[in-house]
Amino acid sequence: MTAAIPGESNATRGIPEVSQPIAAPAAPRLEWRVATVIEVREETQRARTLVLNVPEWPGHRAGQHVDVRLVAEDGYQAQRSYSIGSAPEEKTIALTVERLEDGEVSPYLIDVLRPGDGLELRGPIGGYFVWDVAQRGPLLLVAGGSGIVPLMAMVRHHMLADDKTRARVPVRLLYSARRWDDVIYRDELARVAERPEVEVSFTLTRDAPSDWVGYRRRIDRAMLQDVCWPAAETPRAYVCGPTPLVESVATLLVEAGYDPMRIRTERFGPTGS
């Protein structure tokens, strides 16, 4: 074991243990590239999936995002982050964007982009909000609105693992949306939920169909108690969506005894439900 910081044990500094020194992987520079839209899929009334072909795409990990840049003719630029929803196993990447009426970037991505168009982006970005099926242990995913996108990359990655690996990683997903019509990846989630090792729960915060049997309120302590893995099973939790939802869920999970180091959050800002 080599000490990364002279005079201090790695453990005291919380540095992950590496069994032998390994040369740092030569990470390619993070360049802006022009991706090509190869398919546009309507997910809900307000959300579209853009399937993109990115030249020399190095591959990604579930949970990562890209930065997208729009440049106007006068040089004005707007930049936003969008999570990758597709599994790392796929060759193309898929972004799912929810349209905000008064937004600067999302209406363009949804209303204007068509197959064959170019889109400037850089990525994949992020080494923190990432998950790999090799990490094992029960997995809790909590999404609000478009926060489902990076969690879907994790679910899809999980679905593509072999039976034995998958059986070691039971998954519970709690997804909060305003109404049933706003639920992104509805059909695919219904199929995923047929797997014995995956449980999917929904809560609708605005309107629910008359025959709705799921939750119909904001995520609260009692709901998490119903849905979550007990803290004693040392689950990992990934929480993603509008900032207020992410912060309240993370706080509730810590109160329920979850190890804060095993809770990872991705705040999307003031957007969505």
Place this chain on the structure above:
Amino acid sequence: MQVEQMRLDGNAAGGMLRELFARDVTAALATCGGCGKVGPVGALLEYGHGMGVVLRCPSCDTVMVRLVHAPGWLRLDVSGTSVLAIPDTISVS
């Protein structure tokens, strides 16, 4: 809109940090210069503004990283961070 609703995770600054660092630093461990807490850069609180970002300690609110695009300059102020430990490998833990 309240500033609390606008804040993001340090992870969201990953792209901008890669303009400076050859490797991803969102998984790196940063030690807060204010309270000594050690945690991943991706878990700091990010406050964006027109020209750049500020990353604050989630425990004591100290500004740990300031990254600003000024005309002709990319300016990094890490005076609020005492140590930044960047892992060599992608760790699966």
